[in-house]
Amino acid sequence: MKLYIQNMLDLLGEEQVKTELNKLKIPFGRIADGMIDLPQDLNQRKHNKLKNSLLPYGLKLHDTSKVILVEKIKVAIKEMLSYADGLQVLSYSNYLSLKLRHDYTYLANVFSKVNGISIQQYIIQRKIERVKFYFSTSDISLSEISYLLHYSSVAHLSGQFKKVTGLSPSCYKHIISERKGSLIIG
Known part of the structure; x- marks a missing residue:
């Protein structure tokens, strides 16, 4: 064991x-x-x-099967967010349940016990990381990013972004562009 x-x-x-x-x-x-x-x-x-x-x-003790399940949840979430094309067919809970063949409530309970945060909080963190990635690698607008990541509105995305990072998206994007500028000059 x-x-x-x-x-x-x-x-x-x-x-x-x-x-x-x-x-x-x-x-x-x-x-x-x-x-x-x-x-x-x-x-x-x-x-x-x-x-x-x-x-x-x-120190927290966990059964390895639960840790493995949590890693599978994380991979499924990463897939969901990596291949987002703006056309969300299923809710995250339905997607995870179908993909991992477990009831969502069970998945959510195991995830939060092992990780200390909810699946929803984890998804939000990953989405914000995705927004940062878009800001640093492309020139697409915040409304396009909002659409790609299945946000109900730009305001919703902006609110979550500020809550997670402490900065508004426009402020963050400005900092990124200044850093890019200083790398080119310096």
Whole structure:
């Protein structure tokens, strides 16, 4: 059995996990890259004890199948946004449910437990990254970008952009064009 530990970034985290596993008398193999190899499945009681013992250290325990599902959700969202052509046929929830063959509520619950944000928040973040990409690589207008990314209006896109970046789209675009200008001059 493999378990995934979110936020296990350093050797200190690995040592803390080893200490907790030893305290709970849970046999383990390799611990690396946020993964714990266990020679046997944990019963629910031991799983909960381990999970609770790691929380004070900012470490979260997840079943690897859920982490894999979250990665599949992220890939599906990236596909949706990368191939956007302005003609959205399905809602994001329907698209993800059909693509991944799970109920959207289940997908949303797993995603938020593993990532700490909702699927909707993640989509908004990815859309804003896409807007930044368009600004830095093309001269298309904000209304065209709004259409391509399935926003109901330019005002809606502008509001989300400012909420995520702290800047209005026009201010951000101005900064990008100044940087491009200084690279050409300098």
